[in-house]
Amino acid sequence: MADLSVKIHDLLLKNPVMLASGTCGYAEEINEFYDVSQLGGIFLKGITPRNRDGNLYPRMAETPSGMLNAVGLQNKGIDYFIQNIYPRIKNYETPLIINVNGSTVEEYIEVTEKVNELDNIPAIELNISCPNVKEGGMAFGVSCPGAEAVTRAVRSAYNKTLIVKLSPNVTDVSEIAKAVEGQGADGVSLVNTFVGMAIDAETRKPLLSTVTGGLSGPAIKPIALRMVWQVAQAVKIPVIGMGGIMNAADAIEFLLAGASAVQVGTALFKDPFIPLNIVEGIDNYLLRHQMSSVSELIGGLQL
Amino acid sequence: MGKKSVADFIITENIPLNKDNYLIRLKSPESLPPIKPGQFVNIDIKNSSEIFLRRPFSVFETDYKNNSISIIVKVLGRGSKKLTEVKAGEVLSLVYPLGKHFTYPSPGDKVLAVGGGSGLAPMLFLARESGLPAENMDIIIGARSATDHIDASAYNKYGNIYFTTEDGTLGTRGLVTHHPLFGELANYDKIYACGPEGMMKAVAREAKKTGVFCEVSLENLMACGFGVCLCCIEPTVNGNLCVCTEGPVFNINDLKWQI
Ligand SMILES: Cc1cc2nc3c(=O)[nH]c(=O)nc-3n(C[C@H](O)[C@H](O)[C@H](O)COP(=O)(O)OP(=O)(O)OC[C@H]3O[C@@H](n4cnc5c(N)ncnc54)[C@H](O)[C@@H]3O)c2cc1C
Ligand SMILES: Cc1cc2nc3c(=O)[nH]c(=O)nc-3n(C[C@H](O)[C@H](O)[C@H](O)COP(=O)(O)O)c2cc1C
Ligand code: FES
Numbered sequence: 001m002a003d004l005s006v007k008i009h010d011l012l013l014k015n016p017v018m019l020a021s022g023t024c025g026y027a028e029e030i031n032e033f034y035d036v037s038q039l040g041g042i043f044l045k046g047i048t049p050r051n052r053d054g055n056l057y058p059r060m061a062e063t064p065s066g067m068l069n070a071v072g073l074q075n076k077g078i079d080y081f082i083q084n085i086y087p088r089i090k091n092y093e094t095p096l097i098i099n100v101n102g103s104t105v106e107e108y109i110e111v112t113e114k115v116n117e118l119d120n121i122p123a124i125e126l127n128i129s130c131p132n133v134k135e136g137g138m139a140f141g142v143s144c145p146g147a148e149a150v151t152r153a154v155r156s157a158y159n160k161t162l163i164v165k166l167s168p169n170v171t172d173v174s175e176i177a178k179a180v181e182g183q184g185a186d187g188v189s190l191v192n193t194f195v196g197m198a199i200d201a202e203t204r205k206p207l208l209s210t211v212t213g214g215l216s217g218p219a220i221k222p223i224a225l226r227m228v229w230q231v232a233q234a235v236k237i238p239v240i241g242m243g244g245i246m247n248a249a250d251a252i253e254f255l256l257a258g259a260s261a262v263q264v265g266t267a268l269f270k271d272p273f274i275p276l277n278i279v280e281g282i283d284n285y286l287l288r289h290q291m292s293s294v295s296e297l298i299g300g301l302q303l
Numbered sequence: 304m305g306k307k308s309v310a311d312f313i314i315t316e317n318i319p320l321n322k323d324n325y326l327i328r329l330k331s332p333e334s335l336p337p338i339k340p341g342q343f344v345n346i347d348i349k350n351s352s353e354i355f356l357r358r359p360f361s362v363f364e365t366d367y368k369n370n371s372i373s374i375i376v377k378v379l380g381r382g383s384k385k386l387t388e389v390k391a392g393e394v395l396s397l398v399y400p401l402g403k404h405f406t407y408p409s410p411g412d413k414v415l416a417v418g419g420g421s422g423l424a425p426m427l428f429l430a431r432e433s434g435l436p437a438e439n440m441d442i443i444i445g446a447r448s449a450t451d452h453i454d455a456s457a458y459n460k461y462g463n464i465y466f467t468t469e470d471g472t473l474g475t476r477g478l479v480t481h482h483p484l485f486g487e488l489a490n491y492d493k494i495y496a497c498g499p500e501g502m503m504k505a506v507a508r509e510a511k512k513t514g515v516f517c518e519v520s521l522e523n524l525m526a527c528g529f530g531v532c533l534c535c536i537e538p539t540v541n542g543n544l545c546v547c548t549e550g551p552v553f554n555i556n557d558l559k560w561q562i
Contacts, residue, residue: 025531029548032307032529045533053543060526060534065352067526071533074543217355269356269527270347271309271396 002286003293004279006040006260008238009161009186011095011123013040013261016282016294017251017275020242020265021046021099021125021165022071026085027092033272037093038279040261043125043189046099049110050077055132061198061207066217066244067266068196070210072132073101078111082118090120097123097163101130101137105153112157122161126154126185129167129192131214141167141192144179155184163240166190166231168220173227174234181235189240189263190231191224217266218244225257232258232299246274248281255282258299306336307401307529311394315371317387320453323378324423325387326363329395331370338365338372339404340429341520341552345528347396348382357398358382359525359547361497363424364431375424375453401528402551405495405518408433412492416462417479417506419445422497423453425520429495430461437462441491443482445502449473480505488513495519507555508562517555521546 004015018041024030027042036042054074061068075081089096098115102108108126115121128141128150140146151164164180166173168191177188193214198207224243232239241259245251246267254262267274282294291297312329319325345357360374378384389395405425408414414435418426423444430440440462446452449472455464466474467482475482479502488494488509496506497520510517523546526532530548537546538559544550555562 022533023527023531029530033309045531051542054533054536057536057538058524058534059536060524060532062354062356062526065355067356069526069532069534074533074536218352266526269532271398272529273309 002283002291004283006294006298008123008163008240008260011041011161013095015040015279016255016261017278018240018261018263019043019268019275020263021127023265023268026081027089027096030268030272031092034276039094039275040279041095041097042092043097043099043263045075046073046101046127046130047075047078047081047111048073048101049107051075051080052077056209058207058209059213061213063196063198063215064219066215066219068198068208068213068215069193070132070208070213072210073130073137078114082114086118086120090118095122096120097125099125099127099165100154101127101133103133103137105150108150108154109157112154116158116160123163124158124160125163125165125189126151127165127192129165129169131167131169131193131195131212132210138167138169141176142170144175147176148179148183151180151183151185161186163187163189165192167192168223168227168243169195174230177231177235181237185237187238187240188231188235189242191220191227191243194220194223216244218246220244221250225253228254228259229257229301245278246270248278248285251278252282252285252297255294255297256299256301258301260298307398308333308336309396309398312397314389314391314393314395316391317389320375321450324453325376326373327376327386327389328371328373329397331372333370335365335367335370335372336400338362338400340432341404341425342400342402343528343551344372344374344397344399345401345525346386348385349395351385354382354385356526357528358386359401359522359528361425361428361520362400363428375421377421379421398528402547403549405429405520405552406493408435408493410434412439413490414440415484415488415491415494416440416442417445417494417496417498417502418442419479419498419502421522422499422502422520425497426495427455427458430458433461441465441484443467443479443484445479445498478502478505480509485509488515491515493517504560504562507558507560510555511562518552519555519558520551521553522551
């Protein structure tokens with residue numbers, strides 16, 4: 001077996017394949033299929049300071065090679081997580097990363113400070129890119145001043161690994177990436193979902209209760225790949241790539257484009273075993289190409 | 304280690320039951336875990352970018368000796384249509400077993416099971432598994448017209464089967480709740496329903512009036528089927544719950560239906 005380990009700042013991953021926030025619950029649901037310690041890391045469902053019911057049903061629409069979602073960050077809040085969920089999952093032998101959300105800078109800090117106290121959470125992913133909430137979320141992630149303000153504030157409240165999750169719904173994602181790097185982010189992850197919509201022509205109604213939602217799955221892969229490539233060239237901090245990854249070849253493409261690791265999201269809905277197949281597929285690829293370590297792949301695009 | 308699996312099942316039979324319902328029997332490569340009425344499987348209908356997500360179907364029958372299950376598929380849209388075109392020998396990937404099952408009736412209970420449309424399979428499965436003598440199990444099956452009904456005579460030994468049709472071509476004319484048995488609901492200890500939402504709400508309304516225990520099985524749109532995407536939620540007295548993990552079976556008193 002080749003050396004699959006990678007490092008994202010202080011975060012040592014046994015392999016570069018992680019699960020994307022909002023697509024793997026709090027890891028327990030995936031652990032019902034297999035031992036999640038085989039994964040590189042797990043980004044838990046987005047958490048806010050207090051309970052959020054999320055948006056009204058219907059929250060999902062299938063689209064060609066993908067889906068729209070409008071979940072709207074349904075979660076029971078950070079205190080519920082710490083009391084009820086964290087004790088059950090904290091001993092999983094893979095890094096668990098909390099996806100931090102808020103509608104104001106103060107709310108982001110409120111969640112961050114509480115997470116800072118949790119010994120078994122080695123990193124946070126600051127979600128400034130959720131398209132499905134009215135306040136906060138993506139509003140911070142689509143302008144450099146917004147992204148800078150929230151990153152700066154959270155950085156001063158958090159001393160472990162800080163990853164900022166970027167929105168693709170911007171003109172130039174590398175500008176935002178540089179802005180958060182400048183405020184002390186240890187890494188960036190991208191992409192979150194693309195704002196999209198679907199209409200039922202027969203009923204003339206939108207398929208989502210919120211009219212618009214976030215597009216994910218293979219449909220977005222080429223755009224996500226392009227954005228990861230641009231960002232990897234623009235910043236020095238590690239990049240975590242995602243968007244439509246369904247198999248090892250997809251994951252390797254993201255690594256070649258400059259991602260140090262990847263997250264698998266929507267693919268889990270089709271088959272929760274896909275991330276394990278990807279780990280195996282990357283290992284086979286390295287053997288086949290006589291490479292001894294996955295780090296040789298990162299940014300290895302031949303122009 | 305987990306109690307849910309992803310497995311490639313081999314189709315052993317695909318039998319048309321009427322113009323738009325098919326009985327599909329599938330054999331598992333591994334030994335079947337216990338599967339109970341109300342639980343479902345999530346099926347990957349391959350080879351089409353238009354059908355990206357899996358489709359959920361209730362288990363109709365289990366055959367532990369042959370590691371086989373069956374489902375009844377009603378053609379609704381593109382995925383169910385494609386699924387009914389499968390042939391014996393083909394392979395389908397299933398995520399299973401998913402969801403929670405119906406509360407089993409207690410010995411001596413008198414039960415009314417109401418099924419319609421795509422909701423017939425779990426009702427007949429429940430009748431078969433209930434352990435009750437046939438005289439304690441009444442089953443009403445509703446459809447638009449006689450040609451929409453399937454032959455359920457094999458289930459006569461598990462209960463008394465009654466039909467309703469909206470056009471009166473078979474059994475009682477009208478909706479399931481127009482059946483005379485709905486005039487005697489207080490005779491029952493438990494009522495179960497699965498089918499179109501309007502039908503389940505009508506049954507729930509009558510059950511609520513008489514205060515009889517009533518469970519329904521919901522068919523909300525699903526993406527994952529195992530509790531990670533939060534797309535299938537139903538508002539309940541305990542907040543928005545995932546139908547795929549906290550359901551699909553719910554007691555009507557827990558739902559926020561305006562009935
Ligand atoms: C737990 C569960 C158990 C089920 N059991 C059975 C079963 O035993 N037999 C059976 O035939 N069907 C069952 N269904 C319903 C079945 O999953 C859907 O009919 C199927 O997914 C439709 O897919 P399609 O591609 O044919 O339709 P699509 O082409 O995706 O949709 C066609 C139209 O139907 C609507 N639609 C799609 N799915 C649903 C749904 N679940 N509820 C309401 N409207 C919908 C769409 O919005 C669209 O307007 C079950 C559903 C659930 C959630
Ligand atoms: C149902 C659903 C819920 C999501 N919830 C979150 C979330 O809570 N926080 C977040 O940062 N991203 C969330 N995302 C975005 C994913 O983490 C990921 O960025 C996106 O789906 C693209 O990757 P994919 O194509 O592999 O799914 C969600 C995506 C989906 C489909
Ligand atoms: S379908 Fe994904 S949570 Fe129920």
